[in-house]
Amino acid sequence: MVTQPRVQLITLVLLLLVVHLGQPVCVDVPSETEAVLGKSMLLTCIFCMKREEVKSKTHVDWYFMPTNERDLPKTHIYKYDKHMLLARDGPFKDRLTWNGSVDFQEVSIQIHNVTFNDSGLYECHVMREFKDFTPPSNFMKNITLKVKEKATNNAAALYSEIMMYVLLVCLTLWLLVEMVYCYRKISKSDEQAEDPAY
CATH class of the missing domain: 2.60.40.10 (Immunoglobulins)
Incomplete structure (x- = not known):
């Protein structure tokens, strides 16, 4: 059976390998007018x-x-x-x-x-x-x-910026909930593996 530290080490090595192999991406962005x-x-x-x-x-x-x-x-x-x-x-x-x-x-x-x-x-x-x-x-x-002569107020840009921050907060909270859920599932499976009654 593979131990928890060994799984974490393998995961870390794979993650570093994926990050290292990643290439920068070029995207054509329209210019401001x-x-x-x-x-x-x-x-x-x-x-x-x-x-x-x-x-x-x-x-x-x-x-x-x-x-x-x-x-x-x-x-x-x-x-x-x-x-x-x-x-x-x-x-x-x-x-x-x-x-x-x-x-x-x-x-x-x-x-x-x-x-x-x-x-x-x-x-x-x-x-x-x-x-x-x-x-x-x-x-x-x-x-x-x-x-x-003066900068124009762009309502669409303001709304999109607000929505971006709202989405960042929501996605961060969702990720936190998922992490807690996964941690609890792993803890429960570890307890079941150690308990001979299961």
Whole structure:
């Protein structure tokens, strides 16, 4: 018969093995589209890699086209190439910072001190090149940004946040009840195993 400490040790080893083998997951999240005047704004761009794309060379370009000037060509505002980040000259000079991940699945940028002139269409272009004969992998994402003077109250976001906390409390209580129930069942089975009358 297997003893209780031995079962706990085996369970712990299996749990550590599962946690160790777990891989981080990439999820494409839509970018926010409303910025507040004078604040910072994160333009989210995520291009998840496939397993075979892990060893690739990544190039990232960000472009901007103002809302009221759709006839003009888009402006190249930010570039990542050969491990160098380059903010272009122009209205975004010294106001853009890189907010991407180390593995370049997230290639987001942040605009600081947002102005009304920052309203418009932003394009995120990502290209991954490979050493072998695999064709390059390309991706483009459009983000239409609107700049407002004040932040708007989003009732749906408030309700969803409240519901999230309510669910966290309820699930924690449910887990506690389940743990007590399981503990009592195990204790009862241990008592029955030790009692020769059963």
